[in-house]
Amino acid sequence: MSEPISLTTAQARFEAARRLTSLPNGHRRRSLHGHGFVATAHGYLTPREIPFAGAQSHVLAERLRACVEQIDYSDLNQIIDHPDDLALARWIRDHIGLDSLDYVGIQSTPDQGVQIAVKSGNRLDDFGSFDLPEASAPANQTIRIWRRYHFRAAHQLPNVGPDHKCGRMHGHGFQVILHVDTDGVISYDDLDSAWSTLQAQLDRRCLNDINGLSNPTSEMISAWIWERIRPSLPSISWVTVFETASCGAQFDGERYQIWKDFTIDSAIRMNAAPSGDPRSMIHGDTFLVRLHLSADLDTVKGWTVDFGDVKSAFNPVFQALDHRPLHENEALARGDAEAIARWTLGTAHKSIPQLSRVDVIDSQGAGAIVFSGSLGAALPA
Numbered sequence: 001m002s003e004p005i006s007l008t009t010a011q012a013r014f015e016a017a018r019r020l021t022s023l024p025n026g027h028r029r030r031s032l033h034g035h036g037f038v039a040t041a042h043g044y045l046t047p048r049e050i051p052f053a054g055a056q057s058h059v060l061a062e063r064l065r066a067c068v069e070q071i072d073y074s075d076l077n078q079i080i081d082h083p084d085d086l087a088l089a090r091w092i093r094d095h096i097g098l099d100s101l102d103y104v105g106i107q108s109t110p111d112q113g114v115q116i117a118v119k120s121g122n123r124l125d126d127f128g129s130f131d132l133p134e135a136s137a138p139a140n141q142t143i144r145i146w147r148r149y150h151f152r153a154a155h156q157l158p159n160v161g162p163d164h165k166c167g168r169m170h171g172h173g174f175q176v177i178l179h180v181d182t183d184g185v186i187s188y189d190d191l192d193s194a195w196s197t198l199q200a201q202l203d204r205r206c207l208n209d210i211n212g213l214s215n216p217t218s219e220m221i222s223a224w225i226w227e228r229i230r231p232s233l234p235s236i237s238w239v240t241v242f243e244t245a246s247c248g249a250q251f252d253g254e255r256y257q258i259w260k261d262f263t264i265d266s267a268i269r270m271n272a273a274p275s276g277d278p279r280s281m282i283h284g285d286t287f288l289v290r291l292h293l294s295a296d297l298d299t300v301k302g303w304t305v306d307f308g309d310v311k312s313a314f315n316p317v318f319q320a321l322d323h324r325p326l327h328e329n330e331a332l333a334r335g336d337a338e339a340i341a342r343w344t345l346g347t348a349h350k351s352i353p354q355l356s357r358v359d360v361i362d363s364q365g366a367g368a369i370v371f372s373g374s375l376g377a378a379l380p381a
């Protein structure tokens, strides 16, 4: 594994009203309506920007909160010209006052959002090309919109061992996210029209009966959707399939990535926080720990790595994190999400060699992403 890269991440919520008057007459988003928005920011704060080592995600969260407070409970049209999600993301980028930001996202509903790369040449899913000169960075790699769809279906995995629970016929409320790179012209409506025929083919069906889906793993479903959606959405960048609320697969036309979520409830203490700061004393939080794996497809099983095998292989690391005083582990004495994510990636990589990224996110949506290789497509809040 190459030396992992860390990104700090934070979220802030705000409520606001808007009219999108450039939409056609009769479009429901033309009239005055409101949203509970979620803003996200990713970046790497420099030592100059933080009061002590480990405070990165707290500082980013504070800065983002202060920024969105300016538009919280507002009529957005009074502040921003045509305040669609893209304009809001750009407004935050321009008003947060941090040079170290890499990405800003806006989610206007649980099912739709936009993400922009802040620095020129910064691709949204491959930090390796971060330093591309502006001229060689395709413009369509700096803005990505995404929209989530839901379908209900049964399936059974025909090539698993006799005792595997997924060999039995069962079902899921699947979710699909289409991530599309755009120059700002493609709208959520375009994604809806491209998706509608697939929705009719997938919803309330048994997936095994559908042509091309005889082995309907999350990976195979994401590739099946990719092939069918690409002719109408040529700038599609990733298809994400949530099999359950805690696991799923992503496909970008070449690469598969899967993720599996865990929750840890842990005590922490931040050894670099000044005395008197409550973070210097024992406190705690509930953290989401999201493991991302990059691997080739096992063409017989139809998956990369079984989610169940990920869970078993991760269990010793999970046991070391969950319901534990993390500050008693010397490697975690800094007590922040980045330290936990780095330690988790380094430790779990020994038993899960396909592990390429670990996210550790606290209960307020702030934390760290530590990865080696491709970032993959962002998953919503």
Ligand SMILES: Nc1nc2c(c(=O)[nH]1)N=C([C@H](O)[C@H](O)COP(=O)(O)OP(=O)(O)OP(=O)(O)O)CN2
Pocket: 157, 166, 216, 217, 218, 219, 243, 244, 245, 246, 247, 249, 258, 303, 304, 305, 306, 307, 308, 311
């Ligand atoms: N890489 C993949 N692994 C597995 C797939 C898959 O599509 N790709 N599918 C399955 C099963 O179909 C299954 O329904 C998922 O079960 P599981 O891994 O147990 O996920 P849960 O969210 O139900 O797990 P809990 O953590 O126990 O809630 C299996 N593997």
